Amino acid sequence: xxxxxxxxxxxLLSDIEYRVTREAATEYPFSGRYWDHWDAGEYLCVCxxxxxxxxxxxxxxxxxxxxxxxALDLERIKEVRDTSHGMIRTEVRCQSCDAHLGHxxxxxxxxxxxxxxxxxxxxxFKAK
Ligand SMILES: [Zn+2]
Numbered sequence: 001x002x003x004x005x006x007x008x009x010x011x012l013l014s015d016i017e018y019r020v021t022r023e024a025a026t027e028y029p030f031s032g033r034y035w036d037h038w039d040a041g042e043y044l045c046v047c048x049x050x051x052x053x054x055x056x057x058x059x060x061x062x063x064x065x066x067x068x069x070x071a072l073d074l075e076r077i078k079e080v081r082d083t084s085h086g087m088i089r090t091e092v093r094c095q096s097c098d099a100h101l102g103h104x105x106x107x108x109x110x111x112x113x114x115x116x117x118x119x120x121x122x123x124x125f126k127a128k
Contacts, residue, residue, distance in 0.1 A: 002048045002096045009047065017046050020121040021099035024084075024091070029064025032120025042072065043123040048097040050076055052123060053116065061108075061115055066123070068116040069108045079104060092116060 004012070009022055019025035029035070034043070043053040043066070053068045061067035071077050075095065082091035082103065092101045101122045108115030 002050075003098065004047070013046065014121070016121045020119045021047050021094075021101075024100040026102075027065070027119045027121050032065065034066040034120040034123065034125060035064050037066070037125065039125065039127055041125055041127040043118075043125055045094045045097060045099055045101075046122055046124050047099040048094060050094060050096050051126075052076055052094065052101070053118065055128075059109060061117070063117060065102065065117050066120055067108070068118065069112045069114055071116060077101070092118070094122075 009018060013021065016027060020027060038055070040055045042051045042055070044051050051072055054072050057068045057070045059067055059069060078093050078095050080091040080093060082089045089103045092104050093099060094101060099122055102116065102118035105115045105117060106113055
């Protein structure tokens with residue numbers, strides 16, 4: 001785990017980044033920096049710089065959040081059952097720092113059939 005203190009996170013992160021990654025908030029759809037971003041590269045955890053997703057698996061789900069059909073490496077994320085807001089969902093967190101990233105749904109494209117619905121505020125883009 002690459003956990004920082006709460007004070008360090010507050011210093012490092014913008015308000016929306018802090019609320020999403022440390023308090024599991026969800027940014028408004030179509031409001032984030034990456035839902036309509038299609039450059040080639042990798043998306044890193046905004047808290048600890050671990051590469052989590054690739055532009056190669058990014059697709060337009062029309063939902064207003066960056067969506068990926070798979071993670072770069074399943075060892076880098078963890079999935080947690082989330083029963084908040086009266087729904088049963090699978091939450092996605094960063095394995096190294098426990099940042100909340102978003103949720104994964106099973107209505108994605110082939111071959112995985114998965115849709116990782118990720119908050120832009122939880123990731124940062126690094127061009128290839
Ligand atoms: Zn992280």
